[in-house]
Amino acid sequence: MAALPRLYEEAAALSGAVRGALGPRGGRAMVVRADGRAVLSRDGRLLLEALSLQPHTARVMAACACRHQSATGDGAKTFVLLLAAVLGAIRDGSPRRAVRALPSFERRVLDRAVARGLRPHLRSAFPAGGPGAELEPASLCALLAAHLRGRLGPAERRAVALLGCELCARCGARRHTELRVLCGRFAQLHAAVSGLPLGRSMVLPGVLLRRDFAAYCPAGGQLLAVLVTRCLRAALTAPGVECALSSERQHRAALRWCSGRTEAVMEHLRNNGVRLLLSGVKQHEEVIYYAKLHGVSVVECLSEEDVSLISEITGMSPYDPAGDSLQKEITEAAVVTFCQPLLLGSQRYVHIGFSSTGAFQPHCLVLCAPVDAVNEQHAAALHGAFTMLLQLFRAVDQQCGAEGESHNGASGVGSGYSPATETQVVTGHIAPGSSQVSEHQLGACRGETAAQSSDLALQGSRYPDHAPPASAPGPHSKEPNACSDGAGSAGTHKPQTQCECADGMDESHQRHPAVCSHRNDSTAVAGAATLCEHISVGKGPEEAGCGAAQSYPCSIIEAGSVLPVGGYFEILLHYYIQHYAKQVQQSAVTVISNVVADALLSIPKALYGTERNGFTKFYLRTTEALRRNEPLSVSEEGLESVYCKYQLVTSVLHCVTELLNIDLIIGVKRPLQKIEDNDSDDDF
Template identity: 80%
Template sequence: MASRPGLQQEAAALAGAVRGALGPRGGRALLVRPDGRALLTRDGRRLLEALGLQPPTARVMAACACRHQSATGDGAKTFVLLLAAVLGAMREGSPRRAARALPAFERRVLERAVARGLRPHLRSAFPAGGPGAELEAAALEALLEAYLQGRLGPGERRAVTLLGCELCARCGARRPPALRLLCGRFAQLHAAAAGLPLARSRVLPGVLLRRDFAAYCPAGGRLRAVLVTRCLRPVLTGPGVECAVRSERQHRAALRWCGGRTEAVMEHLRSGGVRLLLSGVKQHEEVIFYAKLHGVSVVECLSSEEVALISEIAGISPYDPAGDSVQGEIAEAAVVTFCQPLLLGSQRYVHIGFSSAGAFQPHCLVLCAPVDAINEQHAAALHGAFTMLLQLFRAVDQECGAEGESQNGASGVGSGYSPATETRVVTESIACGSSQVSEHQLGACRGETAAQSSDLALQESERPDGTPPASAPGPHSKELSVCTDGADSAGTHKLPALCVGKGPEKAVYGVTQSCPSSILEAGSVLPVGGYFEILLHYYIQHYAKQVQQSAVTAISNVVADALLSIPKALYGTERNGFTKFYLETTEALRKNQPLPVNEKGLESVYCKYQLVTSVLHCVTELLNIDLIIGVKRPLQKIEDKDSDDDF
């Protein structure tokens, strides 16, 4: 089994390496690459990857943090700090017992603390009058600026934020389909120009291809373009085909046929209105010759990513002349509004405007900076920000079957619990407050006995501050824009009730509610600056008191205290900054008053919740390591060729 003191020391060392770059006041690290190039960065993933870790368990910690940031676009530094705090607080008891208690804590305490404790404090990044289908412009700017605070300097943050907001607005990337394409194809949707100030950066319509024209024939107005992935000049031979040429005359005749066929293809393209040929391969010189002759511009040697981007934006497939006939209609053609060369610094580009066939409106970002390293930093920060925004459209729902578990039994501890069996992550949860219930959910509720539910029923009639849930909402509820299943006709927010009894709808404390309970609604946000950690710390402590298992209670206290390490690191440079912030926030919670919000930025609650669960899963894996084997060469597959007849 892995040594817990060793894990604590390794996690503490990783936390020390990234703590100085955390938050808006964090500093930058100078990374020198093997080729001698230098990079100033505050990105947690780059810092962890540059450490060159030797201990296997330390590499596992860094890999988990980097994997989390790749999935959510955020949180590598916070991941390491929280992981170090959780491992450092586990001082007593058996590591195996603590690992077994973590899944039960996640199910019995953490999910309830988020779904019931945090929910009244959440805001929505979606318009107040409708479902979460599009990000509000103000929320988009607040999310981007808060995200970039931990990655860029104060002189760059505002300019890059405005560029990101403009790119999202022009591309239509405030909705999931367009935002997903922007995230997946961001490397092809931006270009860098070194030697220019950041203020020269622009959002341009269309797409920039990192190539120059092989043949350029200027044309005005709307024109048609085709995409090809093979050479248009026919070949005499192919894989598995032999061409027998018995004389020089036959060879010349074959070449004339190939030339005539190439000219016929280009004539057919020109007669079909095609004025632009986009090729994923290098075309033969005869194709370029006949393209110039017929006024068709050619861009060749496009990368597979650029070909996929054009195909996805324009909704076309690669064109291929059918058989021996070139007279068929050209159906796979895209509409191009303009096509022209563009020079950025010393790099030549092809600037093309496409008419999109989907929700994405093609635009590209030109980033300018004095040196390439700064451009790279800005591009990585924006890409991570768009990935984070995509997670905002996700919701976390919990079925009622997860509630039916005996609190006195030990089935939740070490029972092979898998988060995937209890928690459903719903992508693009647009319908907020829907009363439809799936057959699977109804079956889970009907199969749940009243005894099982009542055994785990929490005291919903009493909030942590002692006020009943049916009381008038606090002053902060006016600021909410959250659509929930428990909202009445007046829009008053109600805490989700626990499913008790049989049937698709359950009555608890006079509140009738449909079966599925949502842990997090899509679009949930909170102000930045440690509010999520303080709130979760407060409500974990409250719900931990209602669990009668000592192991789960102990883990709850460990995680609750570990969460405070994040705001402590954020306010570490201010004298008594964290103490003042913590006391003001908890005092407002106890008195049911609005939170003392001092920050303008917002952060995604989904990303923060995923961060906590990812850290807990990483801790579970680390504490369950039994043996570490150093392998100096690749593992070889051992095949057992013996049969039962040999014995």
């Protein structure tokens, strides 16, 4: 096992390097690149990548933080701070014991704290659920503004946030499918112009191709365009075919045939109304000549990304005239509303307006900045913001099976999940409707039997520590008896008891023996109804589907869940982790729960570090509101994705597991020489 004090020192050094740039009150750090250029930046990934780290374990920490930011769009600085706090809290304890307790902590404490404790406080970025749910415009602006506050300076973030909102609105990228196109094709949907102020940035309709016309024939109104990926000049040979010419006369005749065939192809395009040829390869000079002759504009040498973008937007496949009789109608053509050259700074572009076949309306963003380095920061910040928005459509589900909970690793988020870590996170491009279906059938989810549901029916009682119960209603929940009666036919069925919770619900039986001894069908249904009501925040009893008998996956985090920025997620999770840790009877899980809960406070401490007693006032005000079951007072504008914050915590815990499981570090300064199998002892 790696030396824990040394690991903490390395993590503390990394956190010290990025702490000053954390949050809206953070400053900029000067990064000197390998080529000598100095860049002022607050981007955590850029700061970590610029450090010349010698220890191998420190490189692992920085790589984990950078991978997490690549997956979720943000969080590299917070990742390092939380990692240092966790390692510092367990350095005086038993590292191996902490590693063994981490899977149980995630399953028995962390997921409960998120699914039951945080849920009443969550908001939704979607005005309405369902498969076609889209981001609310106000939530979109609040999410972008909050994300950019930690990446850009105060003079820039507002302008860049407005540009991002305008680009999303023009492209129609407020749903998952359209936002995925904008995020995945952002490199082709924006252009950078140096030497101009940020205020000159704009959103233009259509697509900007980083090429110039090989042949330009102005044409007004709508026209047709075709996409090709091979040279249109007819060839005498083909792969595996040999052309034998016995004389110079035959050679000249063959060239005349190729030229005539090329002219016939361009004439065929012109007769079918095609006025624009988009080529992924360089065309022969004869193709350019006949294109000008027939009034067809040509853009050649397009990149594979540009060709893929055009195909995705228009839905057309590359046109291939080989073997065509030149009498058929061209069907692989797209409608173009305009086509013109455009000069941005010193770079020439081809500006094309496509008629999209889908809901995504192609628009491009022109980013202006005094120097290239600033432009790169603005583009990276916006791309990260769109990546973060894309995570809002993901949900974290917990599956129930006949033999207990299924534990699946989180896909593509964070860094290096240990095989020994039992994670029950199921992530993916899940529409909000699917997460709501899981809510509609909560009677038997999460492996909770009828006794567990009846245990939750006692949520109105006060605990000795004055903490709110596991399913205590928050400021956005409805009355607990909203679906206790009149639940319809669904409420008359007994919840299935085939799922057995793998995290040991016998603790609740010992805590409330009266519930276990007097358990019956009606009590179980009432308990399931209570759980449905408090998990389905903001929904009526009919929408929540109380008392359903079928077993469906239970959503730990719904798609679209957001919280106000400023440390609320960390304070809430700290509070509810401590609450649920008291219900666990294993000392190792309780210890690691307190470690993580205390480490979470390091993030709001860093955010409010510049204010006198700022963190203390914020912490006391928030926890007092939780104890009194009152709405939280929000002092700052902006929202943040709960999914991204949850993945940050789980990624840090998996990184800790990896670091503490290192037994030996082998440094190889030069590649090993390959030893041939046929070498014998006589050769040495």
